[in-house]
Amino acid sequence: MDPTSSPRLRFAPSPTGYFHVGGARTALYNWALARRLGGRFVLRIEDTDEARNRPEWTEGIIDALAWIGISTDDPVFEGPYFQSSLAGEHVAAAERLHAAGHAYYCDLTGEQVQERAKASGRPGYDGYSRDRGLGSGPGRVLRFRVPDGVTVVDDLVRGRVEFDNANIEDFVLLRGNGSPMFLVANAVDDMAMGITHVVRAEEHLPNAPKQQMLWEALGGEPPVWAHVPVLVNEQRKKLSKRRDKVALEQYRAEGFLPDAMVNYLMTLGWAPAGDTEIVPWERIEAEFRLEDVNHSPAFFDVKKLRAFNEEYIRMRTPEEFLAEADPWLPAEWDRATFARIAPLVQERAKTMADVAPMVDFLFLPDPEVDEAAWTKIMGADWAAGLLADVRAAYAELAGTDRWRAEVLKSTLEAVGERYGQKPGKAQAPLRVAVTGRTIGPPLYESLELLGAEETGRRVASALDRVGVS
């Protein structure tokens, strides 16, 4: 890449109502490159298919991009442009191709094309109208006259890819109703916007020779191509909305942090130098090279994403974590109380959605009881006795300055010893009585926060339930 040429990259999604994680990765690749090369990142909404054209969807794309750090406010960002707004130019370009002999009209319907293909045994359009000299007219499509020879696509990630033009049919430029098709619209837009690098998913590789021919026929200098591998599911199929969880918004709603998502996405098909893949964006931006992108499809592994996410949660400062957690907490929860337990939650949460359920017992009037856990723990023959003793011992701490985690711990352990229970076992009944569960944040710290009165009340209520009072 020539760093002096002021590179212009683009991201050209079609609005679909959700933002695909694969699209996010492509956008990020473009973004990282645009920034490192001192170029521009152009957003173009490919809204020419009526079925895919709703204004609010564009809003969704911009929101999603902003979430992963691609902001319309950044000077590197340009757009959004709308493909539909350039429709006139697309038609004009197609007509120029016709005038120059690079394209011709054809009056065959789709069915007729298929019939001919079937009859001849050769798939695709057979060039039937190539030399019929038809003019434009209703129902007539304009087709590109694919020249003889070979089209070579120089691809930054794939290398040199050769296409025998004999295998490329005379593709449609303008539909029977006169509207332009993707191939022209895309190429014309890229030319009009001065795009120098087309970085997109591998599924577009077969389009590259066609678009390159269009650029050339239109008198342009084709861009640098780069086709990055697609993201696949566990079955190694391209991630699709139908069977896979692909919406970026959904991961966001599940409590994934944007920088974790960004970092993870960037390691799919590429890796930063060194022994860790967890690296700040600045390093990614400085190190990312298309030439280093892997050639094979990558499995989008939510398990690994989660691992990244918990790393990122733990990397937050306590203050950052509090701010991050706030929207995930019910409004009525006391923030000061939460702040005191927060560090213990921060090192346990895998996603932000884990946070509230982990500490809800501190805020609810009564803990939600896991019945299976209750039965199991309270079923021990020593459980009720131990609990009763703990109630008594804790009652003495109430109202003193000794209602502190260390004291609560040693007190319970002393009681546990009388029942021949090690600390790990001994704390279980108390934990279930107070939190309703067998797992959760460290117990004595939680009790300290809950207070002697509420702890006592919950223990008493538990004793009630097991038939001791």
Next chain:
RNA sequence: GCCCCCAUCGUCUAGCGGCCGAGGACACCACCCUUUCAAGGUGGCGGCACGGGUUCGAAUCCCGUUGGGGGUGCCA
């Protein structure tokens, strides 16, 4: 069917002819730590798809096979 792309641990990857008896991360297993659960620490399991070349030497280059993927619309 045809065209194109691809092939290192289960997964994501490092590797660009000797430094590789293949490194890291996630996952998994064991142990340690431990008030539960996590985290952390230590160790372990596990891979160059196969077959031919080229070369003094191949995970790395070439060819083939097999296996995967993408495309094949008057969608984008």
